[in-house]
Amino acid sequence: MIENGQPGESYLLRYGGLEIPFQIQFRERKHLAITVHPELRLEVVAPFGSDLGIVLAKVDKRSRWIVCQWRFFEQYRPPQPGRRFVSGETHVYLGRQYRLKVQTGGPEGVKLIGQFLQVKCTDKENNESVSGLLEGWYRSHAERVFSNRLQQCIESTGSLRFPTLPNMTVRKMTKRWGSCTKTGNILLNLDLVKAPVHCVDYVIVHELCHLKVHNHGKDFYRLLTRCMPDWELRKKRLERIII
Secondary structure, eight states: OEEEOSTTSOEEEEETTEEEEEEEEEESOSSOEEEEETTTEEEEEEETTOOHHHHHHHHHHTHHHHHHHHHHHHTTSOOOOOOOOOTTOEEEETTEEEEEEEEEOSSOEEEEETTEEEEEESOTTOHHHHHHHHHHHHHHHHHHHHHHHHHHHHHHTGGGOOOSSOOEEEEOOSSOSEEEOTTSOEEEEGGGGGSOHHHHHHHHHHHHHHTTOOSSSHHHHHHHHHHOTTHHHHHHHHHTOOO
16 A cells, blocks of 8 residues: 655555655656665656556555565665664764763763764763763754755755745654655754765755655656756765664
8 A cells, every 4th residue: 555645755655564665756768667775765766747646556566576675675784783872882963973972970961072972961871861962962953954054055046936944843753854844844854964964955955846846756856956966966875874
């Protein structure tokens, strides 16, 4: 079964207990292509002018094959160690890795010092406390960085007359880097602040384009390319990121 997400965003394929998000891209080609990539990404590319209902029906028809491929590649994904939030652990901010340095003392807070993320708390053995402080730091920096990049992206595409500073919200997401609501509110994933700035800009410009075109059709990609000619390179870089 396939469900639609936010306007212009992912569809959701539900089959065999799995939920697999995907987007439909329209390009100059003769046939529909459905590909499951080893990094666990479903790609659907249809010829320009294809009927959306027919494309979705064909994806739904291949649900069993898609899930089989997905589970095959899932076997070979390296297990990601659970976060312990202790000194020496690596964390990422704007594409760069930093070592965690957890210290007892006050006032509680997080500072970026050289190659370290220094966390001061009353009990450094309390992982939940360290985790909470670190998430708060990421959130405050995400709001500042995203607001700045949103302004920069709007200025760089000024001739296209995007709304001046549309509403933006930072929230935790599990299946997408960003989305655009029906009311024109841009939602950005908190974890996006861990990606390089050029990838942050890609997601923001992608969502700005959805303020004008609420789907992933030919007009959308024409607009996206006009705004950011190298968007595909940025997208591929973002897809390789493991948070």
